[in-house]
Amino acid sequence: MDLTDTPDDVRDPDEEPPDFTEWDAPEEVLKGGPTRERLLSVILQLRAPTKVAEIADQADCDTETARDYLEWFTSMGMTREIPGRPVRYERNESYLRWRRIEQIREQYSESEIVEELKETMEQLEEYRARFDADSPDDVSLVEYTGKSAVEEVWEAVSEWKTLERRAELLDTARQNGHPSSGGARVDA
Numbered sequence: 196m197d198l199t200d201t202p203d204d205v206r207d208p209d210e211e212p213p214d215f216t217e218w219d220a221p222e223e224v225l226k227g228g229p230t231r232e233r234l235l236s237v238i239l240q241l242r243a244p245t246k247v248a249e250i251a252d253q254a255d256c257d258t259e260t261a262r263d264y265l266e267w268f269t270s271m272g273m274t275r276e277i278p279g280r281p282v283r284y285e286r287n288e289s290y291l292r293w294r295r296i297e298q299i300r301e302q303y304s305e306s307e308i309v310e311e312l313k314e315t316m317e318q319l320e321e322y323r324a325r326f327d328a329d330s331p332d333d334v335s336l337v338e339y340t341g342k343s344a345v346e347e348v349w350e351a352v353s354e355w356k357t358l359e360r361r362a363e364l365l366d367t368a369r370q371n372g373h374p375s376s377g378g379a380r381v382d383a
Contacts, residue, residue: 230256234264238274244283299368312365315358322355331355
């Protein structure tokens with residue numbers, strides 16, 4: 196018997212196979228009803244562990260509904276439950292990072308990812324030269340306020356940080372291969 200063969204005694208011959216057309220598409224499970232959408236929106240905006248009642252209030256739903264969805268989001272890896280009294284939830288940053296990398300891989304070819312990474316790295320070099328610093332964390336707003344408006348410097352530093360995150364995501368997407376190119380790594 197091959198590993199892909201199904202043993203004869205696994206399925207009852209009188210049993211009807213499931214009707215997959217009745218199942219919700221994965222996109223609909225995540226975007227389906229308005230309550231789920233509101234709760235997901237609240238989850239994505241969480242910056243600190245938050246009580247279920249506060250999440251329910253922000254999503255405009257009752258606490259039990261919020262608790263049910265939060266447990267489901269946790270089982271999917273989108274949130275983390277912080278035990279205690281009261282139980283609190285936080286968004287799972289590693290899940291969101293993984294999801295963004297997968298979106299990049301789905302939307303762009305490997306060559307497009309490399310080209311975008313190249314352009315992003317060039318922009319990062321421009322910021323390093325502009326501020327004569329290796330990192331946006333090395334830039335002092337106080338030091339640059341005489342040369343430019345504080346808001347201008349703050350926006351530039353924020354953009355620099357965003358570009359660093361983009362470069363990291365693109366590089367990770369590039370390193371791990373692209374599903375359509377068969378570039379996924381398999382270690383023997």
